[in-house]
Amino acid sequence: MSTFNSSSTLLIEGPKFPSYNFISSSTNQFKINNQAIYLYHSNDLKINDVVNNDHTIKTAYSVWDASLILSKFLEKQCNENKLNFKGKKVIEVGAGKSIPSIASYILGASLVTITDVPSVVPEIEKIITLNGFENKNVFAKPLDWINRKEHIPILINEGPWDYILAADVVWVDYLIEPLIDTISELSTPSHTTLFLCHQTRTTRSDKLLFDAIENHGWKIHKVSMNELNLAEEFRKDNVEIYRGQKILS
Numbered sequence: 045m046s047t048f049n050s051s052s053t054l055l056i057e058g059p060k061f062p063s064y065n066f067i068s069s070s071t072n073q074f075k076i077n078n079q080a081i082y083l084y085h086s087n088d089l090k091i092n093d094v095v096n097n098d099h100t101i102k103t104a105y106s107v108w109d110a111s112l113i114l115s116k117f118l119e120k121q122c123n124e125n126k127l128n129f130k131g132k133k134v135i136e137v138g139a140g141k142s143i144p145s146i147a148s149y150i151l152g153a154s155l156v157t158i159t160d161v162p163s164v165v166p167e168i169e170k171i172i173t174l175n176g177f178e179n180k181n182v183f184a185k186p187l188d189w190i191n192r193k194e195h196i197p198i199l200i201n202e203g204p205w206d207y208i209l210a211a212d213v214v215w216v217d218y219l220i221e222p223l224i225d226t227i228s229e230l231s232t233p234s235h236t237t238l239f240l241c242h243q244t245r246t247t248r249s250d251k252l253l254f255d256a257i258e259n260h261g262w263k264i265h266k267v268s269m270n271e272l273n274l275a276e277e278f279r280k281d282n283v284e285i286y287r288g289q290k291i292l293s
């Protein structure tokens with residue numbers, strides 16, 4: 045396990061799935077329903093490009109395991125007719141490389157809004173274009189969970205959202221409360237379904253996360269091993285998918 049540490053950053057595991065080629069049209073691509081997903085290389089990202097050398101923003105430039113696991117789970121659910129994105133509105137928070145969003149558009153969603161902090165939005169726009177979705181109902185929009193006053197009313201207006209997607213969005217404790225506030229504001233009680241693909245890094249942050257979710261009136265369940273049942277190459281011990289709905293306003 046490779047680790048990264050700083051005063052406020054939890055242990056971050058290296059990716060289990062580095063072998064997928066998102067760039068060229070050669071073999072071993074990451075595909076959803078046989079359609080390859082393309083990404084730009086961020087390897088040439090310079091430390092100075094990252095605002096204030098901010099670790100939270102830097103995380104947007106990697107593909108995290110949870111995003112691939114969530115995408116494959118959504119594909120499986122759709123193909124088994126347990127989930128139907130047709131005619132549905134999907135929003136992703138802390139999207140970074142945006143793979144679950146791109147996957148949900150491939151799987152038939154009628155509107156996909158991909159959000160991250162403002163500085164990451166141009167990168168998401170590039171990904172949308174690279175995948176040929178620039179004139180489709182796929183949009184990149186700013187949404188900073190901490191400073192969301194300006195952006196969130198617009199996004200709430202574009203709802204009601206049928207699905208909120210979130211992959212690997214819990215890795216520093218101070219973001220947990222603003223994240224849960226954000227998804228609570230975006231969701232319509234007893235309507236919006238949350239798919240959260242979560243990688244456990246510490247039991248402390250898990251407790252903070254699930255306490256916050258419960259305190260905000262959400263009912264959330266871990267997707268069982270039976271239901272998840274992904275191909276071995278998309279399994280990872282400390283990554284789980286949770287499905288939830290906000291029940292109380």
Ligand SMILES: C[S@@+](CC[C@H](N)C(=O)[O-])C[C@H]1O[C@@H](n2cnc3c(N)ncnc32)[C@H](O)[C@@H]1O
Nearest residue numbers: 100103104107108111138139140188189211212
């Ligand atoms: C660990 S990465 C996960 C990225 C992507 N979901 C994935 O799984 O590959 C965390 C993401 O949260 C975003 N993020 C960090 N702080 C944020 C904030 N205050 N508001 C919104 N997004 C934030 C980062 O820019 C990054 O894209």
